[in-house]
Amino acid sequence: MWRVALHQMRSSAGRLGAAALAIVLGSAFVATTLLAGATVEATTHNTMAAGYAEADLVIGSNGMSLDQVHELGQVDGVAAANPVSRAFIDLHAGDRSEWAMMGPVPSDARLSVPTLTDGALPEVEGQVAVVADLAQRLGAGIGDEITLTWEDPADLDDGAEPTEHERTVQVVGLLEAPSSFFAMAQQVLTDAATFEAWDRTGGAADRLHFTEAVVLMSGDADLAQVRTGLEESLPGLTVQTVTERAEDMAAEFTGDGMLTALGLAFAAVALAVAALVIANTFTVLIAQRTRTLALLRCVGASRAQIRRSVLLEAAALGLLAAAVGLGLAVAVVAGGLNLLAGANDEVPLDTTVHLSPGIVAATLLTGLIVTVGACAIPARLATRVAPLAALQPVEGKPERRAGRARIAPAIGSLVTGAALLAGAVVLSAGAGEGSDAVFLALGIGVLGGLLSLLGLLTGAMFIVPALIRLGGRLLGRSVPARIATANAVRNPRRTGATASALMIGVALVAMMSTGALTAQESLSRNLDERFGVDLTMSVGHNGAEPSRGQVQVLADHPGISETVLLEQAVVELRSARTGTDTTEFVGAVAEGSLEQVVRDADLAGGIPERTIVLPRSYHDWYGLEDGDEVTLTAQDGTEVSLRVHLSGIPGTALVPPEVLAELDESAQITTAWARFADGADELDVVREVQAALTDLQAASPGDPTAWLGGSGVERAGYQEVISTLLTIVVALLGVSVVIALVGVANTLSLSVLERRRESATLRALGLSRGRLRGMLAAEAVLISFAGAVIGIVAGVAYGWAGSTVMLAGLGDVTLMVPWRDLALVLAGALVAGLAASVLPARSAVRDAPVVALAGP
Incomplete structure (x- = not known):
């Protein structure tokens, strides 16, 4: 049956193209999401860790003296330890002066945040290295002298005027500070003696200046042992790796992982939607091949062989399409990262495409599982058709009733899903900043969203015809419009399935647009309150x-x-x-x-x-x-x-x-x-x-x-990172839209093939080719209108619910409606529906009425 499956794929390559394209795009969506997640992780780490240079560990404390920092450097396995200084001093050069952040020259160059661009680092007492743009403003260069001035804050405790201390030093080097907003790099590096002089005159002997220190381990040191030794050296220390510290810093402005969880939630729903679109497209395509499968039954193929041939074909198609989708995702992510990196110089965006074996396996397995799963039910149904009955022409049979038995399950799924969504919102609102409760609410919300979406899909055959009749009134009383409206609602099952593809895509677009706008507004408001x-x-x-x-x-x-x-x-x-x-x-x-x-x-x-x-x-x-x-x-x-x-x-x-x-x-x-x-x-x-x-x-x-x-610059840095991450998420919208349009175009094309005799009959009765094209165009627009309206309403509701769950830990969530985006989505869906009818209409008018009436 493997040879049969390959032969069927070659002979029907054209008909499989649309389904393959949907799988390519679906797999690319998965791969792009995973690659974007890896980029977000790397970018967050690079951005937050920029202030710690090449340190291995970050030491946190309520306060450390310089002597205590030196004690950390004596712990076994520690090659160097330096304070993270936030000391501000007054620099004077001639008539010019500025305040600048000062720190000591690290005992190891790998701990230096600013990089030396000219001259040398201070080696003896009375030398400094200054950031180049600061030196330029002061009018000082290498070899020039500047004066450092600072006050003794201990005098304030006694209510006296602060004592002023000064020291004249020579500039021996120029530095370049990192561009990251979060690096907090020192602008002046002094020799150790000058820095200790500042520390000694900074007040009483027990004054604690430093809340952080960085540690560089020796090459053969054991991380666990060094951690233990540092914690035992001074009480009350927290010892973290740079990665751990970067994650904590990121959590401070993303709401303890809320932004990442938001992206994962969108990716999970997007993946489910992409799978449903592919399944819908492939189901209709396999249904059109019932006659070919029945011919195999006539020549002796068993039902198991028929089923196996379809599944083998689906597996081959899924793997090949997924491989193409993976390559497409790599190209898109590589190009997108280079564009974003060029547009955002202040954010150290990681431009490496992090293609891991796990991402490759996940993408290929997604294409394989989705395709085979989509073909399982059609393959089983095809084997149940009697061979002689299957040789009959395939015609769409009008239904008198729209499956009344589906009303109760549809309403039940919709109501249950809405209740779960509401419960997730309530649970997240009461969870505060508890991440476990938020992720529990997320799981409940995703389940509720999928159940309600299932209810919408099941009930589409009831909702879509009602919306189509409403849209038909807007088109007027012309003959093509009336026939299009009648045809669109004549078969509610098929019409509902066709509209569902676009409904799913539009719902995803509306959900992500609403969620992104709500998240950006709420996060900006939170930053306004914090900064x-x-x-x-x-x-x-x-x-x-x-x-x-x-x-x-x-x-x-x-x-x-x-x-x-x-x-x-x-x-x-x-x-x-x-x-x-x-x-x-x-x-x-x-x-x-x-x-x-x-x-x-x-x-x-x-x-x-x-x-x-x-x-x-x-x-x-x-x-x-x-x-x-x-x-x-x-x-x-x-x-x-x-x-x-x-x-x-x-x-x-x-x-x-x-x-x-x-x-x-x-x-x-x-x-x-x-x-x-x-x-x-x-x-x-x-x-x-x-x-x-x-x-x-x-x-x-x-x-x-x-x-x-x-804090404006720091606040802007947070917003820049947020905007970059949201841009990556929203950029995935185009993939879901194209998937939906592929499903609509494929379903309409197959629907036209089913109705060739009907179209030929209308031609024989005097309907012109132009009016036949107009009728099909009106039908496509009506179906697109119904699917888009349902998708927009559902998408806004999902976006609000998802944003409320994800951002509850940040405080009040400002719910937003992206009116402009929704208007563009609706207009785009109508235009896309119109475009989707072009090729099917050409097929419908291509043959003469007598030839078409002879049967397919």
Whole structure:
């Protein structure tokens, strides 16, 4: 039967082409999804791990001293250990100055985040290497001297003015910092002695500056033993590999794997939809070959042989088509990654196509299993037809009733699936950030989606004719339109099967478009809450006030839309519930509109009366909660009681202006906040503003040194990664649409073959070729209309449910409807239906009526 199967494939290659194309695209969809997942994983790791260079382990702590970091380097199996420094110092070169992040030269070059581009790294005391663009702004080059200035924060604890320390050093090298938003690379690398001098004058001997350190293991060291040795060396340490740390960092802004789970959910549903489309197409195709199979029965083939020949043919077709689909996926992913990498220089997108044996096996097995599974029922049904009956012409038989027995199962599946979807939404809403509960809700939601989809497919023969009759009224009362409407609803089973192919594809498109838009909007809102201020400019808390020129630099830059000035005072903050007692800088708006600058929607109406707005980090540091009562005590003893509101503001606590006036009437302006303009390149804005401030410093030497902070660049980096990942997911939509259109075109073509006698009869009665084409076109458009409407409604519902489940851990989910995309999908489905009727119409009008009436 193998030879018979191959002969049948060669003799009917044309008819198998559409089914093979569907399998190619379905397999390519699977492979593309898997390859994209591998790329996402690699990109996430590269992006988050960029700040740790080639380190093997990352050490986390509530605080470590430099001496304790050195102790980590003495643990057996450790080749080098260095602190991850976030120290800011003031650099002076002539009349120019800037704030910059400083760190020590790593004891091993593999631990250096910035790379040396010119000169040498510091080797002796009094040498530094500086990032090239920073050196250019300062007007310093290799061999020039610059001055490092820093303050002793310990003096603030005693209420005194900070002691200023300075050291003159020589620039011996230029560095290039990584472009990743998340690298947090030092801009100045100092020699070990200079860095230790900063550490020793940083306050009391027990002051702990570092929350992270990186470790490089020796070549023959055992990971488990080194971990144990590090954990035993200092209490309270967390020891992670760079991969583990990168995964934790990614989870912080993706909602503990929510974005990955969202992509996997879409991929799982897309795979199921692709399988259903292929099964529908192949089922109709095999049904058209019943006569050929029956001829084999006539010459002595047994039923088992007939079934085996069909399954062998399906297996060969599935494997060959899947192999082509794999190659297509590799080409698409390779081209797409190169395009994305060129368009997103700031995100280190991994452009390697990660084609593993597992992906190859999964793709080939998918093509094989889906094709053989799709042919199992048609092959079994073909063997049940009596040989002589099978030799009869195959004609579509009109049905008087649309299978009333299917109503109850269809409604049952639809209702059960909807209930499971609702249950998944409720379960995820109550799960908070518990990943196990979210994945349980995901499983329930996928099951509910498949059940409801099954209900829609089963009930399509009832829903589609009703929508077709509605669409027929819109087409008018012309003869082709009336005949097309009558033909489309005459056989509800066939019409429902034809519309289902497009319905499935459109539902997938609508679901993924809705899910992607909802996810992007919800994640952006979450980032707005976490990173409330884009850019901050400060001159320190030692009584200095930014000059009007410095403020004007912010206000005049085209990449900045709004600015606000804050005045600050030093107070004691005390919480009765937690026992918190700490010195804080409290600020209030002096000029500008806070509502126009802060992105947190909770502050859109300003700061409520008798309320203090604190960064969300205060919950982790001091255990403060929304609604807690705290008391602020001014230096003159004035006390004010306020309610706590946690927000995404950076660093400074905020109170209404009248409250700050009670605490300190002489508070000075020390800080400016700014919001990036829509569409601005955040990183370029920061660089240009910093360069303008440095130039201003040279022109006005009396101005204090301003330094830029804020989370806008980091926020933009998160959004850039989110957009990149969502682009990869949404890019898969084209595959599902083409699969659906292949199914529609193939089903319409076979339907026309079944109705050749009917078409010939109409021709004999005087219907022109043009009107026959118009009738078939109207029928295709009506079927496409019905399938598209059902698919859009179902897709939006699935997209909302899936997004709610996936993003529940992030907080409130903003449900969105992509109206433009849905309108394009509907228009595209109608045009596609019209295009799908072209070849079948040509086939219908090709033969003369007498020839066509002679039978197929």
